[in-house]
Amino acid sequence: MDTIDSNQLAEDYxxxxxxxxxxxxxxxxxxxxxxxxRIIQKAGYSGWWVLVGLLPILNVVMFLVFAFSRWPVLRERDALRAGGVYPR
Known part of the structure; x- marks a missing residue:
């Protein structure tokens, strides 16, 4: 009976x-x-911003801007709570 050689198996498959x-x-x-x-869109930004995350150094800047800026969805919420109209 033939035995299966692991090296031959790796070469074949x-x-x-x-x-x-x-x-x-x-x-x-x-x-x-x-x-x-989906996460970026829920924050109120365009989903295309994800592509910036693929660029070195710029992805760190984008992360910091998104982390410390006021998100559009929060600005809209605050405007609606204040009874105003959200400026687009």
């Missing part, structure tokens, strides 16, 4: 394992990207 890993990575990346877009 290594592309399959690598392909599955790439598909899993892309799926997780898409799920996180969609989640980030």
């Amino acid at each position: 290594g592309w399959l394992f690598g392909g599955v890993a790439v598909v899993a990575y892309v799926a997780v990346a898409v799920i996180f990207l969609v989640a980030y877009v």
